[in-house]
Amino acid sequence: MEIIDEIDLKILRILQKDSKKTTKEIAEILNLTASPVYERTRKLENKGYIKKYVAILDKKRIRRPVTVICMVSLRYHNEGFIDKFEKQIKALDEVQECYHMAGKVDFFLKINLQSLDIYHEFVRTKLSKIENIGILESYFVLKEMFHTTEYHI
Structure with missing residues (x-):
C-alpha cells in the first residue's frame, strides 16, 4: 500500500469532517495554494483513498427513525x-x-x-x-x- 504524507492526511481529515469544503478553503486551512491541493485531492480519489462524497441525511426528517x-x-x-x-x-x-x-x-x-x-x-x-x-x-x-x-x- 502506498504511503501518503502528512498533507494528504490533513486533506483527508478535512474532507471527512466536511466534504463540501472547496479546494480553495482547504488550501487556506493548509496555507497552500489551490493548485497542489486540487492535484493531491484528485490523486487521493484516483488511488482509492476517497471512495465517494455523500450527504448524511437526518433519519428522523426522512421518516426513518x-x-x-x-x-x-x-x-x-x-x-x-x-x-x-x-x-x-x-x-x-x-x-x-x-x-x-x-x-x-x-x-x-x-x-x-x-x-x-x-x-x-x-x-x-x-x-x-x-x-x-x-x-x-x-x-x-x-x-x-x-x-x-x-x-x-
Whole structure:
C-alpha cells in the first residue's frame, strides 16, 4: 500500500469532517495554494483513498427513525449458500449495512425504517423469504448515543 504524507492526511481529515469544503478553503486551512491541493485531492480519489462524497441525511426528517440491528445465522455455510444470501440481502432496499461476521452470528444487518409495524412487515414479507436463514435476532435501538463516519487517521 502506498504511503501518503502528512498533507494528504490533513486533506483527508478535512474532507471527512466536511466534504463540501472547496479546494480553495482547504488550501487556506493548509496555507497552500489551490493548485497542489486540487492535484493531491484528485490523486487521493484516483488511488482509492476517497471512495465517494455523500450527504448524511437526518433519519428522523426522512421518516426513518427506527433503527434495527439484525443478527442472522445461516443454516448452511458453504460458499454457494453464502453468495446467494449476500445477493438476496443486497436486493433489499431496507438494508443499509451488512457485515459477514466471525463468531456466534454470520451476518449483522442495519436497517432504518418508519415504524415497528413496517419492520414487522419487512420481516414477514421479505426477510423470512430468504430460505437459508436459521436464526434471526432483532435488536431495536432505543437511543443513538453518537454516530460518526470519520476514521481517526
